Amino acid sequence: MLDPILELYDLLLDKFGLQHWWPAETEFEVIIGALLTQQTRWENVEQAIINLKQQSLLTPASLAQAERGVIEECIRCTGFYRQKAERLQLLSQHFSKNGISRILEKPISELRKELLSLKGVGPETADSIILYAAHKPVFVIDAYTTRICNCIGIDGGYDALQRHFEDLLPESVQMYQEFHALIVVYGKEYCARKRCDECIISTI
């Protein structure tokens, strides 16, 4: 009998196909997006990215020096815009000062620790950056992942769930990227609201 998690991957892949995440043009865009999408729909983040782009604020250096008010207006549509603007700017200053490539090239544990030290970067945001900007194998646990796990009887906090996935799955960046993307795509469609009755997880 296949592990339910592996079964889930096959099921989602079959239903939704390859996702080729993260939707962004540069690594810095991934980083910005990871922060902005916290508790926010991706469509709103896309608009914010467009706004920032129009202001030429999609590089660490430019965003680090930008006026706070300008950033706030660009990202207002993502909610929590004041604290996000501050955090974006602090984060940009860090990446600008130390070099985005130099940072992303660091080994996973060191990189994760460094990202977590930034204000506004928690486990999910840090891991999203590591997986989709640094292209290193850490499994991202988001609210949908937690819900789905609970549905199939797997409990635990962030670290426990992450360990579960990483112990079970082959250590593959591409696979981690696809799996997390599929979970989010599925989650948006079926985990939200009252659509548990259409939940394909129950077939596992």
Add this chain to the structure above:
DNA sequence: CACCAGGTTGACC
């Protein structure tokens, strides 16, 4: 009109 979105933080037990 209530509830939710690809969370994180700081305060308080």
Add this chain to the structure above:
DNA sequence: GGTCAACATGGT
């Protein structure tokens, strides 16, 4: 250690 309001706009 864990729990919880605050953060704020836009969509259903």
